[in-house]
Amino acid sequence: MLWFSFIPVSALLAAASLDNHHEHRVKIEQAAPVDNPALPGGPAGKTEIRVSGKLGGQYDTVENDTLRFWLRVWQPGIPNYPVSQSPATFHINGYPVGLFSINRHPQVFEVETDYRDMRDKDIPSKTVSPISLCNDKLARLSGEELRSFQRDGGEFYNWAAYNAIVEQIWRVRKHRLASGRNSTETKRFVDSTPLGVTIICEPLGAPTPVGKPSNAVSKVALRAAAMGSETIGRQSCPDKVRLYATIEARHRTKFKVLMRGPKFLTPPKDLLFGEAGSQSVTETFDVRWDATIDELATTAGKRPDMQQKLNFHVNVADEQGRLLKTAETSIVLQCNVPPKPARVRLPGT
Structure with a gap:
């Protein structure tokens, strides 16, 4: 597994005139949480969001300051008549998170980004807080199931909570024998993948009885x-x-x-x-x-x-x-x- 420092890529993305090419020149997927280095690209971890609340109350706090994702990325092939290539850029929900060198062999990269709420599963342009998801879970329970959830907490998997995009820019000859000025052109290759997260609702403890507490x-x-x-x-x-x-x-x-x-x-x-x-x-x-x-x-x-x-x-x-x-x-x-x-x-x- 490789880890790189996160380099802003705004300058690289400024070339607005480039076309996106969805040929199989770059691929990205979320790496499953495994600790077997023999698997393609190396080991990967589980992306988690922890949510807590007050004793006997509801959930009100996301404990995460950051989010960590493990992404498997590779080049299934290269474009015709290549001259040069840039490092690949990664984005999570539209925010740049790093600049990486990739090749034909799958590599697992760990990327870290500031915490942001998840995408709504029905309306991706909107966001949803894991706090509301934990409270929704709490509201659906009753009896012993509710007491168990308050005592022990719980967790669930939210698929497609985020979206990752990889982009790579190549400089290629316009045709095999092209030479001289204006003989090359720039192509951008893009792929994306949904990212799932595990939401952990921390224990809350038993409900608080009604009545006026003492000031002891x-x-x-x-x-x-x-x-x-x-x-x-x-x-x-x-x-x-x-x-x-x-x-x-x-x-x-x-x-x-x-x-x-x-x-x-x-x-x-x-x-x-x-x-x-x-x-x-x-x-x-x-x-x-x-x-x-x-x-x-x-x-x-x-x-x-x-x-x-x-x-x-x-x-x-x-x-x-x-x-x-x-x-x-x-x-x-x-x-x-x-x-x-x-x-x-x-x-x-």
């Missing part, structure tokens, strides 16, 4: 710290996040405390205050890393360090389950490539 809690704070280490490919990465919640009460009372994060929801924990004061609650989150990322080809000879941003919440409720206060925090986890041990040459060796 005066302050809630949450912080996160990276812990541990594991080796992913050639990189060393933190494998746990320790969460520290601090709750302050105004008087004798009893709270229920839970924490949540990406695919993470703790059971409610009882917290008893015999008098006004402060107490702490800790939880540990196991970090997941995608081992295939480290195997991407390097840019300018340098292997990019992996990282991910995680968001966490702590919710404090009364004994009836009514939400009293909430706090949130985020942490950016950074991997690194350990330096190679220095080799010391001793005298006489």
